[in-house]
Amino acid sequence: MSIEQLEDTAKAMVAAGKGIIAIDESTGTIKKRFDGVGVECTEENRRAYREMLLTTPGLGEHISGAILYDETLRQKTADGVPFTEVMTRAGVIPGIKVDLSTHPLAGCPGEVVTEGLDGLRARLKEYYQLGARFAKWRAVINIGDDIPTGTAIEANCHALARYASLCQEQGIVPMVEPEVLMDGDHDIDTCFEVTEVVLRSLFGALFDFNVSLEGTILKASMVLPGKDCAEKASVEEVAEATLRCLKASVPASLPGIVFLSGGQSDEDATAHLDAMNRMGTHPWPLSFSYGRAMQSAALKIWAKDPKANVAEAQKTVAQRARENGLAALGQWSK
Numbered sequence: 001m002s003i004e005q006l007e008d009t010a011k012a013m014v015a016a017g018k019g020i021i022a023i024d025e026s027t028g029t030i031k032k033r034f035d036g037v038g039v040e041c042t043e044e045n046r047r048a049y050r051e052m053l054l055t056t057p058g059l060g061e062h063i064s065g066a067i068l069y070d071e072t073l074r075q076k077t078a079d080g081v082p083f084t085e086v087m088t089r090a091g092v093i094p095g096i097k098v099d100l101s102t103h104p105l106a107g108c109p110g111e112v113v114t115e116g117l118d119g120l121r122a123r124l125k126e127y128y129q130l131g132a133r134f135a136k137w138r139a140v141i142n143i144g145d146d147i148p149t150g151t152a153i154e155a156n157c158h159a160l161a162r163y164a165s166l167c168q169e170q171g172i173v174p175m176v177e178p179e180v181l182m183d184g185d186h187d188i189d190t191c192f193e194v195t196e197v198v199l200r201s202l203f204g205a206l207f208d209f210n211v212s213l214e215g216t217i218l219k220a221s222m223v224l225p226g227k228d229c230a231e232k233a234s235v236e237e238v239a240e241a242t243l244r245c246l247k248a249s250v251p252a253s254l255p256g257i258v259f260l261s262g263g264q265s266d267e268d269a270t271a272h273l274d275a276m277n278r279m280g281t282h283p284w285p286l287s288f289s290y291g292r293a294m295q296s297a298a299l300k301i302w303a304k305d306p307k308a309n310v311a312e313a314q315k316t317v318a319q320r321a322r323e324n325g326l327a328a329l330g331q332w333s334k
């Protein structure tokens with residue numbers, strides 16, 4: 001697999017005014033989302049819900065790719081068309097979550113490490129055959145009393161780098177996601193410091209494992225005060241701190257950065273991205289890879305009547321894609 005092909009995929013993922021929809025919730029996570037709206041978490045309901053999302057008319061206008069879960073990558077529409085074919089026809093690149101979730105990191109109370117490296121090469125080979133052209137691995141960094149430790153940061157970045165180099169070996173663009181969680185009462189400066197250390201460690205590890213940055217996408221968390229912090233930050237403060245942090249730690253050769261929404265409101269996620277893109281030109285395109293901030297409105301509508309409300313739910317998916325696509329250009333307005 002040539003590096004040019006990886007670069008082409010990476011560039012297409014962050015094409016101007018386009019971003020990613022993350023619909024890669026594991027069965028446990030989608031159950032939580034379904035429980036919240038009173039839908040039973042059966043395989044058929046998960047399939048029908050993802051079919052609604054992926055068959056949104058005009059999805060490819062503002063969406064370059066979608067991250068799927070293992071089960072979803074193998075599923076078809078009710079009419080028997082593989083989801084990957086529906087996506088390719090719409091100009092939406094199939095992506096796949098390949099990590100096996102976070103687990104407590106032994107010896108480091110309150111911290112987690114992401115598992116899933118064993119057998120990953122074989123899984124990537126199969127995912128490529130099934131049509132996946134990019135992958136996602138999420139590491140989680142918790143902020144709290146005396147955490148994160150350097151040990152947890154290093155363990156997570158080491159795993160991200162090993163994952164990324166395996167992806168590139170198999171012709172798949174790695175999306176590397178070190179999520180600094182919003183949980184806690186820490187202030188925005190603490191989030192800045194932790195995010196900077198994590199990103200520096202990540203790019204050091206990627207270098208150590210010979211990962212080509214030109215064929216890699218960073219999925220970053222924004223620099224925000226913790227959810228329980230008394231001092232809130234304005235849209236401009238978040239945008240300015242996030243940009244300053246990224247510029248201090250992310251090499252310019254990276255083809256693009258996409259953000260996770262991480263529990264922000266739909267409007268905040270869009271406003272923050274828009275504000276960053278209004279603040280001049282940056283070394284990389286800045287776009288979105290939102291899960292909740294792309295889906296939450298549609299899920300509520302769909303759940304009320306999964307058969308009758310498909311078109312109405314899809315309207316909100318298209319609307320959120322349009323708004324976030326405009327924010328990726330710095331052209332969104334309320």
Ligand code: 13P
Pocket residue numbers: 022024138177260261262263289290291292293
């Ligand atoms: P949220 O945008 O809901 O945080 O999800 C994005 C994601 O893929 C997290 O791994």
